[in-house]
Amino acid sequence: MAWQIKFRDVEHEKGFNNFMKKAEVENWDKERTSLFYTLAIFEETRKNINDLYDFKENCIKFKGLTKEWQTGGTAKATKLAFNLFNNFRGEDRESENYSPLEIFSLDTDYRNYMLMAVQIRFS
Template sequence: MKNIRFVGKEHEAFYYNMLDATGNTDVYHRAFFYTMGISKETRDHIRSLFDFEENCIKTQNLTAAWQTGGTIRLCRLAFNLWNGWTEEGKERYSTPYELFDCRFAPYFFEAIRLRYPEYCRNPERPALQLSVKEL
């Protein structure tokens, strides 16, 4: 995918390094590592959030002492984009209303685009003129 919007060079380097480390560039890995790379804190703690040997997320570290309100939102989105995960009994915290209420929101859209590229294309739309009667 071209024209990926990164927070900075560290985010971009992290993203490509993690894809190389896993040897996988499917939409799940791309969206997950993109999201985890947004924040320095989640980049620094990636091994507590992802098991590279088992190739799976570690949801139990959502409540680690280093987590902040923003990094918890990052993790919730990344975990959800990975496999649809929501925290049992706290599903409401995985809604856009809750997740996007932070400084990382502009990059969350990019993560969604990486996870669902087939739905996030900008197809050319033919000019369509409908009369009021047709609506």
């Protein structure tokens, strides 16, 4: 990696490291690294990670997008994380909700970290 991962705050970094350790990610698997980086940005997604990822089966949980705790920002981050993980784009009738315009329409602070997740995935 020629660049350094930038974290939003200490909690973002702690959450990311905890997810990586719990999933036993080896060799910085770009798909899981970008997934966990993105899901660790928000406190809500960190607290509810088990609604979004099955650590035993090492797979995402699509139903996590419909949980009551999801907000506009966390839903966008979750959509991005799922898309970076396995190109998940949702149901056909909802595919417009996965466009870059939709996902990156957050305030600037969060957008920068979501763009870092894209960089992690495709570097």
